[in-house]
Amino acid sequence: xxxxxxxxxxxxxxxxxxxxxxxxxxxxxxxxxxxxxxxxxxxxxxxxxxxxxxxxxxxxxxxxxxxxxxxxxxxxxxxxxxxxxxxxxxxxxxxxxxxxxxxxxxxxxxxxxxxxxxxxxxxxxxxxxxxxxxxxxxxxxxxxxxxxxxxxxxxxxxxxxxxxxxxxxxxxxxxxxxxxxxxxxxxxxxxxxxxxxxxxxxxxxxxxxxxxxxxxxxxxxxxxxxxxxxxxxxxxxxxxxxxxxxxxxxxxxxxxxxxxxxxxxxxxxxxxxxxxxxxxxxxxxxxxxxxxxxxxxxxxxxxxxxxxxxxxxxxxxxxxxxxxxxxxxxxxxxxxxxxxxxxxxxxxxxxxxxxxxxxxxxxxxxxxxxxxxxxxxxxxxxxxxxxxxxxxxxxxxxxxxxxxxxxxxxxxxxxxxxxxxxxxxxxxxxxxxxxxx
Numbered sequence: 001x002x003x004x005x006x007x008x009x010x011x012x013x014x015x016x017x018x019x020x021x022x023x024x025x026x027x028x029x030x031x032x033x034x035x036x037x038x039x040x041x042x043x044x045x046x047x048x049x050x051x052x053x054x055x056x057x058x059x060x061x062x063x064x065x066x067x068x069x070x071x072x073x074x075x076x077x078x079x080x081x082x083x084x085x086x087x088x089x090x091x092x093x094x095x096x097x098x099x100x101x102x103x104x105x106x107x108x109x110x111x112x113x114x115x116x117x118x119x120x121x122x123x124x125x126x127x128x129x130x131x132x133x134x135x136x137x138x139x140x141x142x143x144x145x146x147x148x149x150x151x152x153x154x155x156x157x158x159x160x161x162x163x164x165x166x167x168x169x170x171x172x173x174x175x176x177x178x179x180x181x182x183x184x185x186x187x188x189x190x191x192x193x194x195x196x197x198x199x200x201x202x203x204x205x206x207x208x209x210x211x212x213x214x215x216x217x218x219x220x221x222x223x224x225x226x227x228x229x230x231x232x233x234x235x236x237x238x239x240x241x242x243x244x245x246x247x248x249x250x251x252x253x254x255x256x257x258x259x260x261x262x263x264x265x266x267x268x269x270x271x272x273x274x275x276x277x278x279x280x281x282x283x284x285x286x287x288x289x290x291x292x293x294x295x296x297x298x299x300x301x302x303x304x305x306x307x308x309x310x311x312x313x314x315x316x317x318x319x320x321x322x323x324x325x326x327x328x329x330x331x332x333x334x335x336x337x338x339x340x341x342x343x344x345x346x347x348x349x350x351x352x353x354x355x356x357x358x359x360x361x362x363x364x365x366x367x368x369x370x371x372x373x374x375x376x377x378x379x380x381x382x383x384x385x386x387x388x389x390x391x392x393x394x395x396x397x398x399x400x401x402x403x404x405x406x407x408x409x410x411x412x413x414x415x416x417x418x419x420x421x422x423x424x425x426x427x428x429x430x431x432x433x434x435x436x437x
C-alpha cells in the first residue's frame with residue numbers, strides 16, 4: 001500500500017507542475033480555497049477545490065460522541081510536499097519545523113512536521129472535506145483538519161483557511177508561535193512556576209501559560225496531562241509525577257482519614273522525602289521548573305501544596321481558566337442572577353435552606369471526591385424535589401453536555417453509568433430560568 005501511495009504522489013506532483021497547479025501568490029477569490037504558506041517559498045500557494053481533488057485522498061476513522069464517523073480528505077503530508085517540503089531520506093532540515101493550521105474564527109493548532117511525516121508516523125492527519133461520504137456539516141465547512149487516533153480533538157481545526165509551515169527557530173521573524181515567548185520576557189522572573197492550563201480546550205490555554213511552559217527546563221505533571229503539556233514542551237522535558245504527590249494526601253491529620261487513605265498518606269510522605277530535596281537541587285542548578293495542572297491552580301489543584309512548600313524560592317502562580325468558568329459558559333446564563341451567592345464545594349458543604357426551605361444560593365459541586373449518585377440522596381433530604389439541578393459534563397470540549405432537571409427527576413434524564421469521570425453539578429433556584437429553556 002505504501003508503494004502505491006508513493007507512485008500516486010509522484011503522479012499528482014507531475015500533474016500539479018503543469019498549468020493546473022495551485023497558484024503561487026494568487027488572491028483567494030474562491031471562498032473555499034485554502035492558503036499554504038511555506039517559509040522557504042517566495043509566495044504562498046492557493047489551493048482551490050480542483051487543486052485538492054488532484055491530490056491523493058485518504059480516509060480516517062474517528063469516534064465523535066457515540067458515533068463512528070469516516071472522514072475523507074488530503075493528507076497534510078501531501079499538501080506540505082506540494083508546497084515544496086521534501087519527505088524521506090535525511091530530512092533533518094524538517095525535524096525542527098512545525099505546521100500551523102488556522103481557522104476563519106482565529107482558532108489555531110500546531111503540529112510538528114515529524115508528526116505528519118509518513119516516514120516517521122503511522123497516524124494520518126488530513127484536510128477533510130467529506131464525512132461519511134457527504135459534505136462536511138455547516139459548522140465545519142469548507143475544510144476540517146482531522147487527526148487520526150487522537151485521544152482528544154483539541155487539534156481538529158474547523159473551517160480551516162490557512163496552513164503555514166515554519167521553522168521552530170527563526171530569529172529574524174516573529175511568528176504567531178513566538179509571541180508567547182516574547183510575552184514571557186515581561187513576566188515576573190522566577191525559577192519555579194505553578195501553572196494552570198485551562199479546562200481542556202487547547203484554545204483556552206493562556207498566552208502566559210504557554211510562554212512559561214516553552215521556557216521550562218522541566219515540567220512536572222500527572223499522567224493525565226502529559227499529552228497536553230507535550231503541545232508546548234518536548235517530551236524529554238516532561239516528568240510524570242507520582243500520584244502520591246497529589247495534594248489530597250499532603251499535610252493531613254492521619255486520624256481523620258480512612259485506613260486506605262491513611263496508608264496512601266504515609267506513602268505520600270515517603271515520596272516527599274526524595275522529591276522535595278530534588279526540586280531544590282534543580283533550582284540550585286539554575287533550572288526553570290513548572291508544576292502544571294488543568295484548570296486554575298488555586299481551585300482543587302493537586303499541586304496546591306507547592307505554593308506553600310516553595311514560597312521561599314519566589315514561586316509564581318499563573319492563573320488559568322477553571323472547569324468552573326467553562327461550565328458557567330456551557331450553562332449560558334448568569335449564575336449570580338438577582339445577586340444570589342455562590343457556594344463552591346467538593347461535596348462536604350451542601351448549602352443551607354432559607355426560611356422557605358429553598359436553596360436560594362447557587363451550589364456548585366466539584367466531583368473529584370464524591371459523585372452524583374451519592375450527592376442526590378443527600379440533596380433530596382435537604383431541599384424540595386422541584387429544586388433545579390444541572391450537570392455539566394466535559395465543559396469546553398466539543399463533546400460537552402449540559403443536563404437540566406430537578407432533584408426529583410434527575411435520574412429520568414441521566415444514569416450514573418453515563419457520566420464521565422469528572423463533571424460539575426449546579427443546584428439552586430437560580431437555575432430555574434435555564435431549566436425552563
